[in-house]
Amino acid sequence: MAGVLALVTGLSGFALTACGTDDDKKAGRPELSVDGAYLPQPPTADIAAGYLSVRNTGGTADELTSVTSALSDDVTMHTTEGGAMRKVTAFEVPAGGRLDLARGGNHLMLEKLTRQPKVGETITLTLHFATSPAVEVKVPVKPTSYLPED
Structure with missing residues (x-):
């Protein structure tokens, strides 16, 4: 009986969450979530790259306009096109889509690190x-050799 009650309670929470998301879609608002984030241990003490995905299940697009961190006062966004890295001021997060920041493409650069982060740290x-x-x-x-699972 306790297991059934836990299952029903869990499903009720899911239903409430899903209703909120549907309302956001109908109202045309972005509904953002982030996953897959990681920072490979930087090879030098003053620079690192950051990768993550931003999902938008909402009805309108949004833009990632900046990133801040206590690890760096200088976090910039870059795109890589034809092997050349270029700084950008924003990335679109499309309605019903996602923004992927990954090796070899769009990514974050943390420069002038305040300290050297260690593997296993967050x-x-x-x-x-x-x-x-x-x-x-x-x-x-x-670790710098880390490759996320697709």
Whole structure:
């Protein structure tokens, strides 16, 4: 009986969450979530790259406009095209789509690090958007050889 009650309670929570998401879609607001974040252990003491995905299940697009962190006062966003890295001022997070920041493509650069992060540690990034509230993300520090599963 206790197991059935736990299952029903869990499903009720899911239904309430799903209703909120449907309302956001109907109202045309972005509905953002972040996953897959990681920071490979930087090879030098003063620079690191950051990777993550931002999903938007809402009805309108948003833009990632900046990123802040206590690990660096200088976090910039870059795109890589034809092997050349270029700084950008924003990344679109399309309605019903996702923004992927990954090796060899769009990514974050943390420069002038305040300290050298260690593998196994977690750092915090705060993502700032054009219309949505800021999102704080806990980012694990991984070995430089780390490759995320698809």
